[in-house]
Amino acid sequence: MGEFIKTNINEIGGEVLTEEHKETTIIPGMANPLLKIDHIRKNFGDLTVLDDITVNVNVGEVVVFLGPSGCGKTTLLRCINGLETIQAGQIVLHDEVISGDKTKWSDVRQKVGMVFQSYDLFPHKNVLGNVTMGPIKVQGVSKADAIKEATALLERVGLPDKIYAYPRQLSGGQKQRVAIVRALMMHPEVLLLDEITAALDPEMVREVLDVVLELANDGMTMLIVTHEMEFAQKVSNRVVFMDKGNIIETGSPDDFFTNPSTPRARQFLDMFHY
Ligand SMILES: Nc1ncnc2c1ncn2[C@@H]1O[C@H](COP(=O)(O)OP(=O)(O)OP(=O)(O)O)[C@@H](O)[C@H]1O
Ligand SMILES: [Mg+2]
Incomplete structure (x- = not known):
């Protein structure tokens, strides 16, 4: 677990901090969620690291997963992206089962994006090369269109002057x-x-x-694992608290952070002095 660094989101300023996206939230558990994690179980050998996990995520919803180190957060995200197999249950995206033998992972990974703790950029490609390679090679987007979109997105994240930089020339935050x-x-x-x-x-x-807050405001559907509690409260529509491969409680961020219903969640938040 990374060292907890308290970031005062309120000091960040700017319109990205509005909570507009929360007002457009679709009610959790609504009839036809975008992503259904349906009673999944994951074992590593004899060890059950995810035990009967069920979570539905609607379009535009931001769900934050919290819990102590080793409780299964990373494994859960890896299962959704097909980096781990599951032993029971199913994962459904848009009514299509994306867990199991018949899954075309190359298709799924285009629909489900993932960013990890360690930026895994290709060191020998510059920023533009790194970000346009997927769309050009996998999706058949023209080079001109990919460059146009990459330029706009890099501008949006505050990196217009780094388009031709190589990963080694970037800070961690820039990478x-x-x-x-x-x-x-x-x-x-x-x-x-x-x-x-x-x-x-x-x-x-x-x-x-x-x-990430800006993406949430723009309606991006996201599943987020973070140890930044203030950010978690700000960005999420729903918090899922896990322990030892189980979901212990779920709730709205305001309820969870001000009045968690289980002692385990309270203890967890106390660790962060939150
Ligand atoms: N490849 C693996 N083989 C065996 N056990 C594994 C493997 N990957 C993870 N585990 C175990 O699965 C459990 C869940 O790990 P996971 O990485 O999902 O936890 P986490 O909640 O992401 O923890 P952290 O907050 O430290 O990142 C842990 O007990 C871990 O040791
Ligand atoms: Mg992890």
């Missing part, structure tokens, strides 16, 4: 913003973010979280 742009270039329907600021110096955390 992570490039990684987000790379995921967005595929026009995913869902974005999975796993502790994307955990490896960053404190002064870089904010610039990355700002981008």
Whole structure:
């Protein structure tokens, strides 16, 4: 678990901090969610790391997953993206089962974007090369269109002058913003973010979280694992608290953070002095 760095989101300023996206939230558990995680179980050998997990995510919803180290957050995101197999249950995207043998993972990964803690940019390609490669090679987008969109997105995340820079010439926060742009270039329907600021110096955390808040305001559907509690409360429509492979409680961010219903969640928040 990365060291907790408290970021005062309220100081960030600017319109990205509005909570507009929360007003347009569709009620959790609505009839036809975009993503259904349906009673899934994941074992590593004898160890059950996800035990009967069910979560439905609607279009435009931002769900934050919290819980102690080792409770299964990363594994859950990896299962959704097909990086891990599951032993029971199913994962459904748009009424299509995306878990199991018949899944075409190359298709799924275009619809489900993922950004990890460690920015895995190609070191020998510049920023433009990194972010346009997917759309050009996998989706058949023309080079001109890909460059146009990449330029606009890089501008949006505050990196217009880094288009031709190589990863080694970027700060951690800049690399992570490039990684987000790379995921967005595929026009995913869902974005999975796993502790994307955990490896960053404190002064870089904010610039990355700002981008995520802006995406939330724009209606991006996201599943986020983070140890930034203030950000979690701000960005989410729903909090899912896990422990030892189980969901212990779920709730609205305001309820969860001000009045969690389980002692385990209270204890967890106390660890963060939140
Ligand atoms: N490839 C693997 N083989 C065996 N066990 C694994 C593997 N990956 C994860 N685990 C185990 O699965 C459990 C859940 O791990 P996971 O990485 O999902 O936790 P996490 O909630 O993301 O923790 P953290 O907050 O530290 O990132 C842990 O007990 C871990 O040791
Ligand atoms: Mg993890």
